[in-house]
Amino acid sequence: MKILATVAAFFTFLISLVSGVVFPSKNQSPETTSPPQLETASFYLSSDVSYPTVGDELPVSINLRADGVNIVAAAIRIVYKYIGILPILPIDADSLADGTQAQINESLSDSGWVFPVNEVIQDKNLSLITIDLAAVNLRPEGFVSSEEVKLATLDMIVASAPPKITFHFDKTQTKLISKEGEEVKLQLKPGEFVLR
Amino acid sequence: MGTFLRVFFLVVLLGGLVVGLILVGQRQLLIKEAANISIPILTKPTPTPSPTPGPDAGSATFTVRFQGISSAAAEKVLRITFNQGDTAVYSFTNIPMSASPGGTYSGKINGINPGAYDVHIRGEAHLLRKFPNISIVTGQNTLDFTSKILLAGDFDGDNRINVNDVGILSANIKSPPAMVDPSNRLFDVDGSGLIDNSDLDIVLSNYKGLEVLGE
Numbered sequence: 001m002k003i004l005a006t007v008a009a010f011f012t013f014l015i016s017l018v019s020g021v022v023f024p025s026k027n028q029s030p031e032t033t034s035p036p037q038l039e040t041a042s043f044y045l046s047s048d049v050s051y052p053t054v055g056d057e058l059p060v061s062i063n064l065r066a067d068g069v070n071i072v073a074a075a076i077r078i079v080y081k082y083i084g085i086l087p088i089l090p091i092d093a094d095s096l097a098d099g100t101q102a103q104i105n106e107s108l109s110d111s112g113w114v115f116p117v118n119e120v121i122q123d124k125n126l127s128l129i130t131i132d133l134a135a136v137n138l139r140p141e142g143f144v145s146s147e148e149v150k151l152a153t154l155d156m157i158v159a160s161a162p163p164k165i166t167f168h169f170d171k172t173q174t175k176l177i178s179k180e181g182e183e184v185k186l187q188l189k190p191g192e193f194v195l196r
Numbered sequence: 197m198g199t200f201l202r203v204f205f206l207v208v209l210l211g212g213l214v215v216g217l218i219l220v221g222q223r224q225l226l227i228k229e230a231a232n233i234s235i236p237i238l239t240k241p242t243p244t245p246s247p248t249p250g251p252d253a254g255s256a257t258f259t260v261r262f263q264g265i266s267s268a269a270a271e272k273v274l275r276i277t278f279n280q281g282d283t284a285v286y287s288f289t290n291i292p293m294s295a296s297p298g299g300t301y302s303g304k305i306n307g308i309n310p311g312a313y314d315v316h317i318r319g320e321a322h323l324l325r326k327f328p329n330i331s332i333v334t335g336q337n338t339l340d341f342t343s344k345i346l347l348a349g350d351f352d353g354d355n356r357i358n359v360n361d362v363g364i365l366s367a368n369i370k371s372p373p374a375m376v377d378p379s380n381r382l383f384d385v386d387g388s389g390l391i392d393n394s395d396l397d398i399v400l401s402n403y404k405g406l407e408v409l410g411e
Contacts, residue, residue, distance in 0.1 A: 072362075074359065140393075177366070178363070
């Protein structure tokens with residue numbers, strides 16, 4: 001009887017010990033070293049042209065929806081990996097600037113936006129197109145919008161027609177920064193465009 | 197006997213809970229201490245020379261330029277490292293730098309054994325600059341590092357300028373502009389005494405790619 005009571009007491013102690021460790025932990029907010037992230041916003045791609053054929057222009061817009069978060073800066077990297085010959089040829093939006101550039105949405109300058117980074121790079125060795133874009137808002141109060149904001153458009157000529165082309169956001173280089181200086185949690189969906 | 201067992205189990209149960217809570221408390225304390233680790237605001241020079249300087253060790257007065265500053269401005273601090281190959285032989289942090297009327301900053305370090313070094317210089321919010329093959333001799337040395345300006349904008353200290361740095365600075369730009377105080381002095385890039393868009397303009401002049409790396 002004494003042995004039974006001792007064993008039961010031992011297990012009771014263990015159970016209560018685990019309860020003491022586990023349940024308080026669940027009620028306390030975790031403290032981690034990862035950067036704080038605010039509400040979810042999204043970058044996504046769209047085009048006004050459906051099913052372009054060879055020789056057609058395919059304009060791809062880079063859009064932001066920040067859902068009312070006060071933001072000050074954005075960095076975007078979009079990559080397109082192709083096989084064989086490049087099926088789409090980026091059109092340079094600014095022949096006076098070095099390299100190939102996307103077409104910035106000029107109307108955004110009225111709300112304080114500047115674009116310090118804007119380059120489209122083709123790496124033939126890696127069969128890769130990379131579009132880098134950075135936008136910074138110069139207004140001290142930041143920028144708030146619940147609407148879709150078109151940041152820039154990359155015009156391309158369809159040179160050959162694979163069934164579809166898919167642009168991906170680079171998740172490590174694509175960031176949105178709030179007026180508090182923190183990264184905003186992002187939804188990043190690949191952009192798929194069907195060619196004919 | 198029944199009452200004794202009930203009391204016995206109750207005491208054991210409470211004891212387990214108390215021990216558990218103590219363990220959690222200690223864990224939370226450790227987490228909190230870890231979370232409180234931050235980059236110190238550098239105010240006092242902390243030279244950490246190694247090896248111990250010999251009797252013929254030299255001292256050096258050196259000059260640098262910080263981007264955006266062209267007149268006398270507030271004191272700054274920087275880190276300077278003397279390397280041989282991949283080894284940092286001497287590392288001095290928090291070196292106080294005072295500005296001349298023309299905006300050139302000067303500072304002084306002591307206790308460097310004679311030899312040739314690759315010198316790495318980094319401001320508190322500036323990208324690393326490398327100056328190869330700098331010779332140190334016994335006695336007083338005068339080193340001019342103004343040929344390469346220290347580029348501003350690395351506010352998080354990762355030796356790169358990216359959108360996070362721009363965001364950190366933007367978060368500190370208010371309307372009306374904030375006056376500089378010890379908590380925000382890093383963001384006064386041009387030394388004007390205000391944190392405003394002229395500081396941001398300087399940083400944006402360096403932000404030419406998504407990641408601009410120091411040397």
